[in-house]
Amino acid sequence: MPDYDVIVVGGGIAGVCSAVAAKRMGVSVLLLEKDMALGGVLTNALVNPMMTFHSPLRQIAGAIAQEIVDRLVKIKGSYGHIKDPIGFVKTITPFEPEKLKTVLINMLHQENVDYLFGCLVSDVKTKNGTVTQIEVATMQKKINLNGKIYIDSTGDGNFCIKAGAPYVEGNNDRKRCQPMTLIMKLSRVNKKEIISYIQTNPEQFTLANSPDFSYLAVSGFFDHMKKLEKYNVRFKRDRLLFFEVPFREDEVFMNTTRYPGYAADPMELTRAQSCASLDIWNFLEFLNNEIPGFESAKLEQVGCTIGIRETSHIIGDYQLTIKDLLETRDFQDKIAIGAYPVDLHSPNSSGLKTIKIPYPGEYQIPLRSLFPQGLNNVLLSGRNISADHLAFSAIRTSPLAASIGLAAGICAAIAVRENCNIRDVRYQELQGEIKRMGGIL
Ligand SMILES: Cc1cc2nc3c(=O)[nH]c(=O)nc-3n(C[C@H](O)[C@H](O)[C@H](O)COP(=O)(O)OP(=O)(O)OC[C@H]3O[C@@H](n4cnc5c(N)ncnc54)[C@H](O)[C@@H]3O)c2cc1C
The missing domain is CATH 3.50.50.60 (FAD/NAD(P)-binding domain)
Known part of the structure; x- marks a missing residue:
C-alpha cells in the first residue's frame, strides 16, 4: 500500500x-x-x-x-x-x-x-x-x-x-452512558389509522403546533406503553418513537428499545445486542396487539448492529x-x-x-x-x-x-x-x- x-x-x-x-x-x-x-x-x-x-x-x-x-x-x-x-x-x-x-x-x-x-x-x-x-x-x-x-x-x-x-x-462513570437502541423497520403499518388516533387523542403525543401529517413522525402512545411490561421485554420506555420510511407510506423505522451498558466493553455490548435481538418478537406482539395502526405490522429489517449512543x-x-x-x-x-x-x-x-x-x-x-x-x-x-x-x-x-x-x-x-x-x-x-x-x- x-x-x-x-x-x-x-x-x-x-x-x-x-x-x-x-x-x-x-x-x-x-x-x-x-x-x-x-x-x-x-x-x-x-x-x-x-x-x-x-x-x-x-x-x-x-x-x-x-x-x-x-x-x-x-x-x-x-x-x-x-x-x-x-x-x-x-x-x-x-x-x-x-x-x-x-x-x-x-x-x-x-x-x-x-x-x-x-x-x-x-x-x-x-x-x-x-x-x-x-x-x-x-x-x-x-x-x-x-x-x-x-x-x-x-x-x-x-x-x-x-x-x-x-x-x-x-x-465520568461507565455505568452512566446513554443506552443503546436496536432500531427496526416495520411494514404493513396503517398510517391513516395512526393519524386518526393522534387527532382524537392529541394529549397522548408530543406534537408540533398545527402538525402536518403528510409525513408521519410519532412520539407518544404514552398510556399504551404502560402495557409493555406484560409482554416480558427487557427494556423500559415511556413512549413509542417512529418515523415513516420515505416513499413507503406503510413502513416505519421504530426507534424505541433501550439497553444500558458501556458498549466499549465486549461483554456489555454482547449482553445489550443479545437482549435486543431476543426482545424483537415480544415487542412486535405488543405492537400488533396494543397499538392502533400496527395490527398487521410485520418485521422487515433490523439494524445490522445495535445503535450505540455513547x-x-x-x-x-x-x-x-x-x-x-x-x-x-x-x-x-x-x-x-x-x-x-x-x-x-x-x-x-x-x-x-x-x-x-x-x-x-x-x-x-x-x-x-x-x-x-x-x-x-x-x-x-x-x-x-x-x-x-x-x-x-x-x-x-x-x-x-x-x-x-x-x-x-x-x-x-x-x-x-x-x-x-x-x-x-x-x-x-x-x-x-x-x-x-x-x-x-
Ligand atoms: C440509537 C441512536 C439514535 C440516533 N438518532 C438520531 C437521529 O434521529 N438523528 C440524527 O441525526 N442522529 C441520531 N443519532 C446520532 C447520529 O446518528 C450519529 O451520532 C452520527 O451519525 C455520528 O456519525 P459519525 O460519522 O461521527 O459516527 P458513526 O456513524 O458512529 O461512524 C463511525 C464509523 O467508524 C467505524 N469504525 C469505528 N472504529 C473503527 C476502527 N477502529 N477502524 C475502522 N473503522 C472503525 C464504524 O464502523 C463506523 O462506520 C442517533 C444515534 C443512535 C445510536
Whole structure:
C-alpha cells in the first residue's frame, strides 16, 4: 500500500465528509472502515431521520452534508428537509439508508478517494505524540499503513484511545452512558389509522403546533406503553418513537428499545445486542396487539448492529461544555454550528431529559475541541469531538457530525499543504475554506 497524506479512520457520515473535503483540497486520502458499508450508524443501525439542518433562525449545515441530501433527493432517497411534526427541532431529513450507501460510495468514487472495507484499525504506533504508523486487521493478516495526518472519525474515539490520548468513560462513570437502541423497520403499518388516533387523542403525543401529517413522525402512545411490561421485554420506555420510511407510506423505522451498558466493553455490548435481538418478537406482539395502526405490522429489517449512543469522550485541547451551549458562547475559532437540543436518554429510567438551547437555538464548535490532547497529527471528526456528557447529548447528531467532518478534512489538508502541525493551521484560513466549500458558520 502507498503512503497517504491523510488517513481517515471510520466511514460514517463524518468520515466521508472529512475524506471528500480533504481530497477536494488536493491531498491524497485513504478511508478505512471496519464494516461493509459507508454511513456508520445511519446505515448499519438504521438511525433515521437526520436532524437537524436548521436552527429556528436559519440553515446551519451546508456544504457536503447538503450535497448528500441533494443527491438523495435526486434518486428519490429523501424528501429533503421537512418541518418536524413532533416539534422538537425545526426540520428533519428522512432518508432511505440503502440509497444513502449508494450516494456515499458514488461520492468517494467521483472524488477518487481510496477506501477499504473490512479494515479495523487495531493498533496505533506513536513517537513523542506523533502517530508514526497504524496497524490494520484484515480477515487474514495485519497490514501497516502510514499517513501524515490521521482523522479519527470512529464515533467513539477508539483511534485516539489506541494512540494514548486521555479520555473519560460516559459521564465520568461507565455505568452512566446513554443506552443503546436496536432500531427496526416495520411494514404493513396503517398510517391513516395512526393519524386518526393522534387527532382524537392529541394529549397522548408530543406534537408540533398545527402538525402536518403528510409525513408521519410519532412520539407518544404514552398510556399504551404502560402495557409493555406484560409482554416480558427487557427494556423500559415511556413512549413509542417512529418515523415513516420515505416513499413507503406503510413502513416505519421504530426507534424505541433501550439497553444500558458501556458498549466499549465486549461483554456489555454482547449482553445489550443479545437482549435486543431476543426482545424483537415480544415487542412486535405488543405492537400488533396494543397499538392502533400496527395490527398487521410485520418485521422487515433490523439494524445490522445495535445503535450505540455513547461510550467514551476524548479529552481535547478544549472540552465543550453544556454551559457553552446554554450560553450560546462565541468562539473565535468556530468551525461548525449545531442546533439540536440536549436530548439525554436516561440510562436507568424510561424517560428523556431535554433542554432547549436559548434563541436562536444555535451553538458553535471550536476548532480546539478537534485536537486530542497529547497528539500532534490526529484530528477528531464527527460525534467524538471533545465534549462533556451533557454537551455531547446535544452535539451527537448527524448533520453536525457532517459539518465537523468537513472542517476536520480541510484542516488536515491545510496542515499537509503547509507542512505544519495541525495546531499551527490558522483558524481564519480554515474558516475561509469552509465557507468556500459551502459550509455555514
Ligand atoms: C440509537 C441512536 C439514535 C440516533 N438518532 C438520531 C437521529 O434521529 N438523528 C440524527 O441525526 N442522529 C441520531 N443519532 C446520532 C447520529 O446518528 C450519529 O451520532 C452520527 O451519525 C455520528 O456519525 P459519525 O460519522 O461521527 O459516527 P458513526 O456513524 O458512529 O461512524 C463511525 C464509523 O467508524 C467505524 N469504525 C469505528 N472504529 C473503527 C476502527 N477502529 N477502524 C475502522 N473503522 C472503525 C464504524 O464502523 C463506523 O462506520 C442517533 C444515534 C443512535 C445510536
